[in-house]
Amino acid sequence: MTAPLAVFFVLAALAVIGAVSLILQKHPIHSALSLIVVMVALAGLYLLLGAEFVAAVQIIVYGGAIMVLFVFVIMLLNAGVEERTSLSKMAGAPGLLLVVALAGFVAATIAKSTESVHAAPQTGEIASTSGISNMLFKDFVYPFELTSFLILVAVLGAVVLAQREKS
Amino acid sequence: MVPTNYYVILSAILFGLGMFAFIFKRNIITIFMSIELMLNAVNLAFVAFSQALGKVDGQVFVLFVIVVAAAEAAVGLGIIILIARNRQTLNVERVDLLKL
Numbered sequence A: 001m002t003a004p005l006a007v008f009f010v011l012a013a014l015a016v017i018g019a020v021s022l023i024l025q026k027h028p029i030h031s032a033l034s035l036i037v038v039m040v041a042l043a044g045l046y047l048l049l050g051a052e053f054v055a056a057v058q059i060i061v062y063g064g065a066i067m068v069l070f071v072f073v074i075m076l077l078n079a080g081v082e083e084r085t086s087l088s089k090m091a092g093a094p095g096l097l098l099v100v101a102l103a104g105f106v107a108a109t110i111a112k113s114t115e116s117v118h119a120a121p122q123t124g125e126i127a128s129t130s131g132i133s134n135m136l137f138k139d140f141v142y143p144f145e146l147t148s149f150l151i152l153v154a155v156l157g158a159v160v161l162a163q164r165e166k167s
Numbered sequence B: 001m002v003p004t005n006y007y008v009i010l011s012a013i014l015f016g017l018g019m020f021a022f023i024f025k026r027n028i029i030t031i032f033m034s035i036e037l038m039l040n041a042v043n044l045a046f047v048a049f050s051q052a053l054g055k056v057d058g059q060v061f062v063l064f065v066i067v068v069a070a071a072e073a074a075v076g077l078g079i080i081i082l083i084a085r086n087r088q089t090l091n092v093e094r095v096d097l098l099k100l
Helices: A001-023 A028-048 A052-077 A091-110 A129-138 A141-162 B004-024 B026-052 B057-085
Strands: none
Touching: A001 A028, A028 A129, A028 B004, A028 B026, A052 A129, A052 A141, A052 B026, A091 B004, A091 B057, A129 A141, A129 B057, A141 B004, A141 B057, B004 B026, B026 B057
């Protein structure tokens, strides 16, 4: 087994364990910490794939900003242990069936298309940060400007939603 | 070189786990976190295909997905705070005003 493959399996196991832990933990703050483990493992996988910029953004935005927001809200609302209620009829057998069907469909599609994706020769410069910024500011400049508008709307929405109503 | 298939299979596993958590968890914050898990799984597939095809497009899309996820987290957590304030609970079973 080569070194990249070993690193891949370690990081993949870490990500899957974190995701399973997110499901099994009863307390939301434990789930949030499990999700941070998944995100750091995914950042490692991005580094392995040669996407340094995406790995850095993953750590800074996901691991830093978004998860801090989650932990902050959990502490603000003083969220306790998840209370057990009987599952609704929709979430019981049909939900499990849906998950299994989706997993089977995805697995079958991947198994069928094994040969269709050939690993391209590693070109170090094409996936570099300058390549990304060239594409972002030339080909995708309108979507990029639209995302700034989206963030503005989201900030306004969050402020309006979370402010105390005057009564 | 790690085969691209491995990355896509890992992405599918993570997406399935996220969907499982989305359906079976009862805490609204945990449900929100499982959505983030699914978005991360899709991001992994994007980057893996971007590397396999030797194009940068996939990584640019990942940046857009992260931006949308950040905006979604801000608005969604605002809604969660409102629900917690009005209903005094975080359990989705008890947020049932639209139910007959």
